[in-house]
Amino acid sequence: MTSTQTIRAAVLGASGYTGADLIRLAARHPNIEITALIAKAHAGQPLAKVYPHFASLDLPALVTSDEVDWNEVDVAFCGLPHGTAHSEIAKLPENVKVVDMSADFRLRDLGTYAQWYGGEHGAPELADGAVYGLTEHYRDAIADARLVACPGCYPTAVLLALLPLAKTGLIATDGIIIDAKSGVSGAGRSLKQNILFSEAGEGLSPYGVGTHRHVPEIEQELGAAAGTSVTVNFTPHLVPMTRGELCTCYVQLGTGKTADDARQGLEDAYAGSPFVRVVEEGVIPATQHVRGSNYCHIGVFADRIPGRAIVISTIDNLVKGSAGQALQNFNVMYGLDETTALEQLPLFP
Structure with missing residues (x-):
């Protein structure tokens, strides 16, 4: 497509954190015109009433999905709950092409979806x-897709760190332990007792x-990369930051492999x-190094336990872990430069 073409976009779930961050990024995209903002609970209100930081933007008012003229929409970004x-x-x-930031189309086995998400899938004809x-690993398929299911924030950080290692046998696929930590925005904007200040x-x-x-x-993606069933030990933690x-992933190295091999x-x-930036030997990735950006930093360290390594990855959960990756996928879907509207550097301090 030409770089001057205008693509009309709707945002479903525009009043949630992921929807809002998508709007923040898309507002500076030279090819996107936001024609519809959908937020059922806030329909009829200007977006700036829900998010005052958007007061300087000329955006349509929030509406329900039924009020949208879908003939005026080319692509829908979906930030609705699973x-x-x-x-x-x-x-x-x-x-209408779809870039979905929910969990509803991530799992290929709909029986697994029903088991983990508590109900049968409502659109199996679309799931196939x-x-x-995960842009870095599925670019070719994304380019031809009508519906792209953006990964969850934790899988994005974990899979960027481990997929290449599992695929090439640089690590074993058993004994993987993942210690994960996320800011409170990952829990969404709805009122929950455990995320009160x-x-x-x-x-x-x-x-x-x-x-x-x-x-x-x-497990689905690691298994597909390694060509075998994979089970991981995964524990997330809530950190008092936004x-x-x-x-932090603890892994068994492949036979005869070293941490240096994994880094390479x-x-x-x-x-x-x-x-995706693989940091230099000895540099420790930290959340403040990527905050507000679409970057992922990955570091590899030799464990003091022989034959094991520690792989650390960090992202901004709302950008590379959600809205930024959605926009990155949009760029690939429309043949645009992958970095368009995502060039902003991390915010520090």
Whole structure:
């Protein structure tokens, strides 16, 4: 497509954090015109009333999905909760492309979806054609997709760190332990007791121990890369900060392999990827190094236990872990430069 072409976009779930961050990024995209903002609970209100930081933008008012003229939409970004997104996406005209930030189309096995998300999938006819939206590993399929299912924030950080290693045998696929930590924005904007300031502040707490819904997504992709069934030990933690995510992965190296081999394997895998940076030996990735950006930093360290390594990855959970990756996938879908509207550097301090 030409770089001057205008693509008309709708945002479903525009009042949530992921929807809002998508709007923030898309507002500076030279090819996107936002023609519809959908937020059922806030329909009829200007977006600036829900998010005052958008007051300087000329955006349409929030509406319900039924009020949208879908003939005026080319692509829909979906930031709705899991269990809701699939039914809304199923209603969209077939000519509207979809970039979904929910969990509803990430899992290829719909039985696994029902097991982990508590109900049967509402649009199985669409699930077969959905492409998993981890941009760095599925670019070719994304380019031809009508529906792209963006990964969860934890799987994004974990899979960017481990997929190339599992695929090439640089690590073993058993004995993987993942210690993950995320900021409070990952829990969404709805009122929950555990994310109240006085409950989440000044403390660190694990949650979803042994039962987090991102586990089957991680296992699905690692298994596909390695060509064998994979089971991981994954525990997430809530950190009293707004943005940011850091995953520390403890892995068994492949026979005869070293941490240096693993680092080189990652460097080779991401040589053509503008947003993934394998940091120099001895540099420790930290959430403040990527905050507000679409970057992922990955570091590799030899464990003091022989034959094992520690792989650390960090992202901004709302950008590379959600809205930024969605826009990156959009760029690939429309043949645009992958970095368009995502060039902003991390915000520091």
